[in-house]
Amino acid sequence: MGRGVRAFLLALTVALMAFAGVLATSGAASAATAPVAVEAVSIVPAAPGDPVDPVAPVEGPDGLVSVNIDGDATKPLSSVVVLLGITLLSVVPSILLMMTSFTKIFVVLALTRNALGLTGVPPNQILAGLALFLSLFIMGPILGDVNTAGVQPYIDGSLDFTAAVDAGSAPLREFMIGQTREEDIALITRAAEMPNPEDAASVPMLTLIPAFMLSELRAAFIIGFVIFIPFLIIDLVVSSALMSMGMMMLPPVMISLPFKILLFVLIDGWGLIITALVGSYQ
Numbered sequence: 456m457g458r459g460v461r462a463f464l465l466a467l468t469v470a471l472m473a474f475a476g477v478l479a480t481s482g483a484a485s486a487a488t489a490p491v492a493v494e495a496v497s498i499v500p501a502a503p504g505d506p507v508d509p510v511a512p513v514e515g516p517d518g519l520v521s522v523n524i525d526g527d528a529t530k531p532l533s534s535v536v537v538l539l540g541i542t543l544l545s546v547v548p549s550i551l552l553m554m555t556s557f558t559k560i561f562v563v564l565a566l567t568r569n570a571l572g573l574t575g576v577p578p579n580q581i582l583a584g585l586a587l588f589l590s591l592f593i594m595g596p597i598l599g600d601v602n603t604a605g606v607q608p609y610i611d612g613s614l615d616f617t618a619a620v621d622a623g624s625a626p627l628r629e630f631m632i633g634q635t636r637e638e639d640i641a642l643i644t645r646a647a648e649m650p651n652p653e654d655a656a657s658v659p660m661l662t663l664i665p666a667f668m669l670s671e672l673r674a675a676f677i678i679g680f681v682i683f684i685p686f687l688i689i690d691l692v693v694s695s696a697l698m699s700m701g702m703m704m705l706p707p708v709m710i711s712l713p714f715k716i717l718l719f720v721l722i723d724g725w726g727l728i729i730t731a732l733v734g735s736y737q
Contacts, residue, residue: 566679600626
């Protein structure tokens with residue numbers, strides 16, 4: 456009796472499972488053949504200049520939902536702007552060294568430290584920081600012109616990338632040409648075996664940048680030579696005094712260093728040097 460009940464229950468379970476499989480198959484077939492109501496979606500392009508949110512849906516003229524795909528086609532994509540910004544950050548040290556007043560200021564400050572006889576005071580970090588902020592002070596108006604002429608028109612979409620680079624480099628080119636000697640431009644031109652430029656505007660940047668660096672280094676060494684002269688005189692006077700007193704074993708630098716620092720402080724040496732550096736770019 457027990458075996459018969461178990462067999463009946465097993466047969467009933469198999470029958471129910473088969474019936475459920477038939478129902479599922481028929482439901483899937485009916486769903487596949489039934490028509491699906493799809494609401495039409497119209498894509499309405501955004502008008503130039505209209506502020507459009509690329510995420511929020513916009514209702515079209517017929518009451519349908521419009522999807523904005525690319526925003527304003529006249530402006531560069533934000534991802535492109537971010538990529539250009541990251542690329543610019545990677546080349547900022549080279550631009551700072553080769554196309555601004557940083558090199559000249561740093562060399563003059565380092566020569567001043569050597570003229571005083573101080574090897575590690577002020578440290579290089581302080582000199583580099585002072586040269587950086589003085590360079591920003593000198594190059595501030597020029598960077599403003601670059602932003603106005605090239606960067607903002609490119610972001611607004613009024614200029615393409617090539618035209619923005621040409622317009623933005625014009626103020627920087629004018630600054631560099633004003634600080635570059637014609638002899639240095641001729642030297643780089645002859646070294647590259649290129650024809651002589653007709654005017655300053657036709658000088659290529661690959662020629663102007665090294666010529667500008669040579670002119671900056673020349674001017675920095677001239678200023679450093681002028682700074683060295685008074686301290687050299689102090690060293691000669693102290694050395695002669697020690698020789699006359701027979702104190703030849705005493706290093707003259709140890710005696711002359713306090714006098715050089717005193718002289719430098721009394722004449723406000725840092726102020727004079729910074730004033731001369733800033734004035735050389737006006």
